[in-house]
Structures are given as C-alpha cells and as structure tokens.
Amino acid sequence: MTPGPGFYARRLAQAGAVLAPMAGYSDAPMRQLAAEQGALWTVSEMISSRGLVLGGESEKLTLGRPYPGEQGRVVQLFGAEPDILAQAVGRAEAWFAPAALDLNMGCPVPKVKGRGGACLLQTPEVAYDLVRAMRAATPLDVSAKIRLGWDADRSVEVAQGLAAAGVSLITVHGRTSAQRYTGEADWDAIARVAASVAVPVVGSGDVRSAPQARARRKAGVAAVMIGRGAVGNPWLFRALATGEDTRPDARERARTALRHAQLHVAFYGADRFGLLSVRPLRKVLHQYLPDHPELREALVQVNTLEDVERALAPLWQGPPHPAPRPGPPPAEHEEHVALSAP
Template sequence: MALCLGSQTIHPPVLLAPLAGITDLPYRRLVARFGAGLVVSEMVASQEVVQAQPEARARAELGLGDQATSVQLAGRDPYWMAEAARLMEANGARIIDINMGCPSKRVTTGLCGSALLRDLDLALDLIEAVVKAVSLPVTLKTRLGWDDTLLNAPDLARRAEGAGVQMITIHGRTRCQFYKGAADWAAIARVKQAVSIPVIANGDITDAATAATALRLSGADGVMVGRGAQGAPWRLAQISHALYGTPAPAVPQGAAFADMVAEHYEAMLSFYGPALGLRCARKHLGWYLDTAQAGAGARHAILTAEDPATVLRLIRSVLSDAGAIAA
C-alpha cells in the first residue's frame, strides 16, 4: 500500500514520529536505512529557524537532501510559518508537516502545538499560510482534542483538508492526557470518517500486533511509531514486513549489533561535536543496553564514561557478547 501526496509517495505507510531530542538526523537516517515510509524531523520553531538562532539552526540540520523525509514546523504566526516553509522548500524539503499536537507546557503556553486545538480559526490561518507559501505537500499532526470536553480533531481535519492539507496524523490522546493512559485508536475513526485524505494513527504503536489493532480500530491508512522504536531502529521495518509484505529487516546480533550501535554513536559525535554528542547519545545508548539486557555494571560504565574512545571500546566489548536481540 502506498500513499500519494502530490509528487511524493509514502511506501510503506509506516512513519517515524518526530520526538524532540531523539529523532535527530543520525537516528532518522538509521531508521530509514532499515526501512520506513517516511521519517519526520524534530519540531522546528518557525520564527527561530528563519532568524537562524543557534538552537533552531542546529535542529535545521534536517537531512533535506534525504529521501522520505518530512520537516515539521511549529509556530503561532502565519507570516513566520510561511517564511519557514519557503526556506525549507528552497533548501530541498520534500514535505512540510505542521505541528498542532505537541503537549509540552513550554510549547502550549506560547500558543503553539496542541494549544491551537483551542483556536481553530488561528490554526486554519497557519495552515492556509503554509499551503499558499509552498508547492510541496503539506501535512498536519495533531491530537484528538484539548481535553475530553473539546474533542474537535474531526472539525480541524475537515478545515485542514479544505485548506489543502494532504495527510493528517492523529495521536490518540488529548493534550491534557499528555502521554498518560492508553491511546484511543477507535476515536481516530471519527477523524477518518470526516475527511477523504489519508489519516495516520499514532500513539502506543510498538510492534506489528499493536499496529494492526490500531489500523483495525481507527480505519486509518497507516501508522506512526515513536517511542516503540527506541533502542530498536528496525521496528518500523518489522511492522512494514508484517502488515505490507516488505522485506523483513535483518535484526543485528552480537558483533553486528555492537557495530550498529558504535556507528550510531560515532554519527552523533560527528553531528553534535564530541562533548555534546557524548551527552546526547546517552539516552540512545541506554535504550540499546535495555534491548541487549546488559547488566547494571556494564550499563553504569558506558553511561558514565566521559571519553568517547572509552565508550566505543565498552560498546564493542559489552554488546558483542550480549544475548540474542529479540526480533
């Protein structure tokens, strides 16, 4: 199954979610190498990226020349959203995604992210500005609503489709749920019934079984995987194989697993620089150690080492001898 967004094709319809501080360029490239229909950048603040402030500039290392990559923008001002979209298109972006789902208080207090579910007129202004600014497909990611009394995702979806959005991803929680409780995949069906464009189900999708259930309950056209891929960059490819018959990924074992982790670590050092890269990589190393069921002593040694060469040596010695990595 393939989803066609203008000149862009998403196949298979299994997408990597944008996760702040996690789905950076090295990780997205690793997931894409195993197999993903689309990977989405970390959320980029529109005004800041246009004005080239340092943090936004670092996040703007977006892999714009990479295939199957979408750039996610956030903001509350139509002018800056349009300018950021134009900048991304000029630099080679293939798809622009608009964030109206981030629940972070830092984001919502700035009237961005899921706060826009409380002001659909402003949300529509932002969408229209981005769609008019670029010739690229524009997509939207949001939630079921602000809270249980304001479940207005179907209304937003209808208005977004009318403005030219070509695909919508729905996280099956409200903003006020944050990430608590269980994602309500059945509630996504109301959005699917409201529009004719593709709808992607997101939230608590961790493997082929949960993906299949999410699709059945929501009627969605595909799934987006976030935390389920932590420590297992092959997870999307496994889901794609089970649901859509794509080639099964070779889950690395032993020395091959150690080599993959070492390669990811070195890519992060190169991307961020040695000092920042060492710190940013620790969360990924922790997930890899969980996947390998490494002992507490090895975990402590790797995650507290301050010298990249020492970390690389420990990765190879610990993970090469790890037990079988569960497929």
C-alpha cells in the same frame, strides 16, 4: 532536487511505518538509521517558525539540517502567526530541502503555550489559516499533526477543518493535550477521524512492536507513526516494510548502537569545549539492549565514542572504528525545546 507535491501519496503506496517527530531524539542520526531500515518517511524535531524568521537561525541549524544524501524527511514547524509561518516555510524549503512540511498542533509542553503546538486545538480556526498560509508559500505537501483535542475530543471537527484548508495528510495522536503521555492512546477516536475525512490519516500512540502496528492499521489509518517505540529499535521499520519480524541478536544491536554514536559524532562535530561528545545519547544507547541491563550503568554515563566502545565491548568485538570526520559545529543561536514525541 527539491521534491514536488504528491510525496505522501507516493510513500503511502508502499508498506511500512513513519518515524515520529521527537525533540531530542529524531535528529539526523536517528532518522538515518530509521530510513535505512525502511521507514516510509521521517519527521524532524519541531522547529520554531519565529526562530527561523526572527531568531537569527541559518542553514546550519541542526534541527533542520539534513544528513548527507537525506531524502524522505518531513520538516515540522510550530508557530501561531500565518505570515511568520509562511516565511518560515520558504526558509525551511531553501535551507533544508524537505520532502514535505508539517504543522505541529500536538506539542503539549507548557513552555510553547501561545506559540502554537497543542494550543491551536483551542482555536482551530487559527490553525486553518496557518495551513492556508503554508500552502500558499510552497508547492510541497503540507500536513498537520494533532492530538484529539485540548482537554476533550474535538478531533473529527479539527480534522475536517484541516482537510478543508488543504492539508495533504493528517497525523492523529490518540490523546488530548491535557493527558500529555498518561493513560492509553484512544485508537477508536483515531478510527473516527480516519473515517471522517478524505485525506489520508496516520495514527500515532503507544505502538511498540510490529504486531501492535499491524493491529492498529485495522483502525482504517493509511499508516502508523512510531515514536518512543522506535528509540533503540530501528528494525521495527524493517519489520513493517518487509513483514520479517526477526529481531537482531545482541551483537548486531550493539554494533548499531555504536554506529548511532559514530553518526552522532560525524553529524554534530565538536561541542563548544572542542570535544566529540556523545552525551546526548546517554538516554538512547541502553535502549538498544534492554535485555542486557548489566550494560546500562556504563551506557548512561558515556562521554566519548571510546566510552561507547568500552561499554559495548562484552557484546561487540571487531576492528576499531574508523575515525569519523567531524561535522560543522552547531549554530550559535539554535533553539531546541526538549520534548517527547508530540
């Protein structure tokens, strides 16, 4: 059953952290691992509203498609046209059963210029119209993820406008769009936003450990969102949900890396060549085992599940994995912009 309003308030009553939307990373397998370890909620890779409405996409779009039984997943949309976004909200709700909808106002990649993302920080009044259109299209919570500004800090002004437009939650990444991912996230600026609006504020930027996350909570945020720090480390969510910071040993981390590959194959199925490929995980798997650099060369060259097993053999020993049931092939017209966390 589709959740109703109040999702964010219910989840924020619990301890923990949030998995950030990261194109090319926060897909269904990664979301599943984070959710199992206690993430408050997860956010999909961003989806083009025009792609959903005008691009021939369907419920088979892997960017939005949930894994079996998935709950607590927020679908993030980007766009700059209120009527298109409103229609996209309806389709996302019908096809993907999200817990809430999020507006991307933070993606700094030039190829989305003029189509939403961080460009909206230059014309925030457009973003307020987008939020109102999204809210009119769904009973679910609507949130927005912003940066501090385009090239200067306007975050308090923008956050107050978003709150007035009716968002249920605001996530703030502590950099401007011009900074991209350089320098350090400004958590003092995030704290000013949190103090300026009545809606909950989630802080994002440069959180790579549980002690860091706990320290960032002192900025007055309702929760911390973790992106790159969670790649290869879903146990970070367990630590923040339970207070137990014990890091798994290399054997458990190797087993989880293998399971990530198994989930990948089961979710995506065969590629266009008919292969059960794990090539997209080349950038991920070695991050489970940063203390074993001798495995990196093999892990960044894997093609199949068997390659992953062989690469991890020095650390992981046990019975052969059960053959995964292939999922449906990817949608033919799916749009996927490869980005880092917005």
